[in-house]
Amino acid sequence: MSAEARLREQVCLFAKSLYDRGLTPGASGNISARMEDGRLLVTPTGSCFGRLDPARLSVLDQNQRHVDGDKPTKEVALHAAFYETRPAQTGAVVHLHSTHSVALSMLPETDPDNMLPPLTAYGIMKLGKVKLLPYFMPGDPAMGDAIRGLAGKRSAVVLAHHGPVVAGKDIEAACYAMEELEETAKLAILTRGLHPNMLSEAEIGGLVRTFNVEWED
Template sequence: MSAEAKLREDICTLAASMFNRGLTSGSSGNISARLEDGRLLVTPTGHCFGRLDPATLSVIDADGRHLDGDAPTKEVPLHTAFYETRAAQTGAVVHLHSTHSVALSLLPETDPDNMLPPLTAYGIMRLGKVKLLPYYMPGDPAMGDAIRGLAGKRTAVVLAHHGPVVAGKSLEAACYAMEELEEASKLAILTRGLSPKMLNAAEINGLVTKFNVDWD
């Protein structure tokens, strides 16, 4: 099996896993992954994560131009912005409409510069600071401009009233970080108003240093 064929299979397998566990529903969500020659494999528009076909995944170039396969997701600007601004660190991007991260984006007490309270080590290790971006109409190219405005300083953002977007070095890393974001958001909501004990500054700094976390 070629590297491209395996990546196609892996995208569909991981997408189905997330769909089956309720992390996204209907035809929502999209995934992209970069091939060795710089082209991107992208999940097509209007397709359910639970029933993706490796043969019909969209292929686009680094500028977002459609080269092959079914028509790509309208959220391509979100993906290409991460590849542009975090080229060395990004091999895949995942965007979902997962419930708890969206819910956290709606609460007025949520810190837009750092959405997740420091409740767990893995929330910090896998995500760093998670930026809350304002609402944009789905498909609006301005979402990509908002990602570029972060100048590569964030691996994860949440679009208010919409959903999270996470970049990772590999497809698996991006999917695992996305799942961590959803679980951390759920934990933040469950403990809100209960005065939970959080990691202190020294503990956070230890994780940031040891795991080279984006925390500026």
């Protein structure tokens, strides 16, 4: 099996896993993965993560032009911005409409610069600080501009009223980090108002230093 064929299978495998566990409903969400020659495999517009066909994935050239497969997601600009601003660290991008992270994005007390409270070590290790971006109409190219405005300093963002976007070194890393984001958002919702014990600044600092976490102010 060629490297491209393996990557096509991986995209569909991880997408179905996310769908089967209710992390993105209906025909929502999109995934992209960079091939060895710099082209992108992208999930098609209007497609369901539970029923993707590896042979029908969209293919974009190095300039994000559609060259093969079904019509790509309308949110290509969102993905392209991560590949442009974090080229060395980004081999895949995952965008979902997951319930708890969207819910957290709508609460007025959520910190837009670091929207996940420091509840678990892995939330910090896998994600660093998660930026809450404002609402954009789905497909609006301005979403990509907002990510470019972060100058490559964040690997994960949440679009208010919409959903999270995570970039990783490969599709496995991006999906696992995405799952950590949603689970941490779930914990934040479950413990809201209960005054949970947070990780201390010293404990956060230890994680950042030990695991080389991106932790920009």
